[in-house]
Amino acid sequence: MRFLMIASYAESLIAFRGPLIAALQEKGLEVHIAAPDLPAGHQVRAALESRGVVVHHVPLQRTGMNPLADARTLLALHRLMRRVRPACVMSYTIKPVIYGMLAGWLARVPRRFALITGLGYAFREDSGRSRLRAVVQRLYALALSRAHTTFFQNPDDEALFRRADILPAGKRSCIVNGSGVDVASFEVAPLPDDGPRFLLIARLLGDKGVREYAEAARRIRARGAGARFSLVGWIDASPDAIAQHELDAWVADGTVDFLGRLADVRPAIAGCNVYVLPSYGEGTPRSVLEAMAMGRPIITTDAPGCRETVVDGDNGLLVPVKSVGALEQAMMQLIEDWEQVVRMGQRSRQIAESKYDVRKVNAVMLREMGLE
Incomplete structure (x- = not known):
C-alpha cells in the first residue's frame, strides 16, 4: 500500500x-x-x-x-x-x-x-x-x-x-x-551554571517574537544582569521576515549572540538554561518540545499552540503576546531564582515524556x- x-x-x-x-x-x-x-x-x-x-x-x-x-x-x-x-x-x-x-x-x-x-x-x-x-x-x-x-x-x-x-x-x-519529540534523542543536559543563558530558535520572522526577544535582551543587558541571549535561525522568504540590517545591529551592539542556522540544535539548547519563544501563535512549537525534553524551563506566550506547552509557574512562565515588558519581567524572575530554573526544567522533561x-x-x- x-x-x-x-x-x-x-x-x-x-x-x-x-x-x-x-x-x-x-x-x-x-x-x-x-x-x-x-x-x-x-x-x-x-x-x-x-x-x-x-x-x-x-x-x-x-x-x-x-x-x-x-x-x-x-x-x-x-x-x-x-x-x-x-x-x-x-x-x-x-x-x-x-x-x-x-x-x-x-x-x-x-x-x-x-x-x-x-x-x-x-x-x-x-x-x-x-x-x-x-x-x-x-x-x-x-x-x-x-x-x-x-x-x-x-x-x-x-x-x-x-x-x-x-x-x-x-x-x-x-x-x-x-x-x-524524540525524548531518547533529546536527552536531559546539565544546566550551565556560569550565569543566565537564554535561547530562541526560530525562523527570523516578526511573528515569532524575535523583535520582542531582542528588545527584552537589550533592556536586561542595560540593567547589568550579566545574562547572555543566543539566537538560532535564518532569514526566511516571507513578507514578515526580520531585515538583515536589524539582525546586524543586534549582533553589532552585543544584544544577541547569533549562532546562525544549525542542523543540530541540541548543543545550543545544552548551552542555555532557559528557552524563550515569544511567538504570536503556533501549531505546537517543536523547538519548545525539544527544549523541554532536554530539561529546560520555558518562557513563551499565552497564544494558541504555545500555551499548551507550559503550565504557568510549573515548567515555565507565560507572557502576553507582543509584551516586551512582561517578557523582560519573566526573564528577570528566572535570573533571580536559580532554584526555580532547576525545578521548572525537571518538570519540562516530565511533561515531554508523558505528553509529547x-x-x-x-x-x-x-x-x-x-x-x-
Missing part, C-alpha cells in the same frame, strides 16, 4: 516528519514524498532515499498568491497521484493542504488527511491582511471539505476553523500533541488514519 506525504519545505521532512515516516514504513507502507526544491543530490532527498522513501519533485511556491503558479501545483499533484495511485495522502502547511486535498479528491485517492501545523502569516490579526485571510479561508474550506480527517496541533486552531466554517460541519477532526513523546503522537495519527 502506498502512502503519499506532501510538504512545502524540504527540511521539515526529516526534522518534523522523520519519525512518522519511519512509523508508516514499519506498518509495511511504501512511502512517497512530494515537495519542491528536492533536486538529485540534495541532502534531504539523499537522506530520504537512503531510508527507502520515494521522492517526487513538485513545483510549489511556499509564499505568495500567484494563481498560475498555484494552478501548476494542483495539476502536478493530480498527475502525480494518478501515476502513483496512493491509498492515502497526507499534507501539511497551507498550500500542500489546499492543493493536496483538492488533487487527492480529483484523483480519487481513497483516504485523504490534512494536518494543520499552525495558522501562518495570513491569519495574524492585522487589518492589512484581511483580503489575504479571506482568500485563504475560502480555499481551506473548499479543500478540507474533501479531507476525511483534519488533524490540528492545538484546540484553539480547531475552534477557529469550526467557528469560521473553514472546517465544514460534520467533517471529522482530531487534535494531536504537535509533531512530538513522538511515539505516542504518531500512534494517535496512525490509529485515526486506520493504519494502526
Whole structure:
C-alpha cells in the first residue's frame, strides 16, 4: 500500500516528519514524498532515499498568491497521484493542504488527511491582511471539505476553523500533541551554571517574537544582569521576515549572540538554561518540545499552540503576546531564582515524556488514519 506525504519545505521532512515516516514504513507502507526544491543530490532527498522513501519533485511556491503558479501545483499533484495511485495522502502547511486535498479528491485517492501545523502569516490579526485571510479561508474550506480527517496541533486552531466554517460541519477532526519529540534523542543536559543563558530558535520572522526577544535582551543587558541571549535561525522568504540590517545591529551592539542556522540544535539548547519563544501563535512549537525534553524551563506566550506547552509557574512562565515588558519581567524572575530554573526544567522533561513523546503522537495519527 502506498502512502503519499506532501510538504512545502524540504527540511521539515526529516526534522518534523522523520519519525512518522519511519512509523508508516514499519506498518509495511511504501512511502512517497512530494515537495519542491528536492533536486538529485540534495541532502534531504539523499537522506530520504537512503531510508527507502520515494521522492517526487513538485513545483510549489511556499509564499505568495500567484494563481498560475498555484494552478501548476494542483495539476502536478493530480498527475502525480494518478501515476502513483496512493491509498492515502497526507499534507501539511497551507498550500500542500489546499492543493493536496483538492488533487487527492480529483484523483480519487481513497483516504485523504490534512494536518494543520499552525495558522501562518495570513491569519495574524492585522487589518492589512484581511483580503489575504479571506482568500485563504475560502480555499481551506473548499479543500478540507474533501479531507476525511483534519488533524490540528492545538484546540484553539480547531475552534477557529469550526467557528469560521473553514472546517465544514460534520467533517471529522482530531487534535494531536504537535509533531512530538524524540525524548531518547533529546536527552536531559546539565544546566550551565556560569550565569543566565537564554535561547530562541526560530525562523527570523516578526511573528515569532524575535523583535520582542531582542528588545527584552537589550533592556536586561542595560540593567547589568550579566545574562547572555543566543539566537538560532535564518532569514526566511516571507513578507514578515526580520531585515538583515536589524539582525546586524543586534549582533553589532552585543544584544544577541547569533549562532546562525544549525542542523543540530541540541548543543545550543545544552548551552542555555532557559528557552524563550515569544511567538504570536503556533501549531505546537517543536523547538519548545525539544527544549523541554532536554530539561529546560520555558518562557513563551499565552497564544494558541504555545500555551499548551507550559503550565504557568510549573515548567515555565507565560507572557502576553507582543509584551516586551512582561517578557523582560519573566526573564528577570528566572535570573533571580536559580532554584526555580532547576525545578521548572525537571518538570519540562516530565511533561515531554508523558505528553509529547513522538511515539505516542504518531500512534494517535496512525490509529485515526486506520493504519494502526
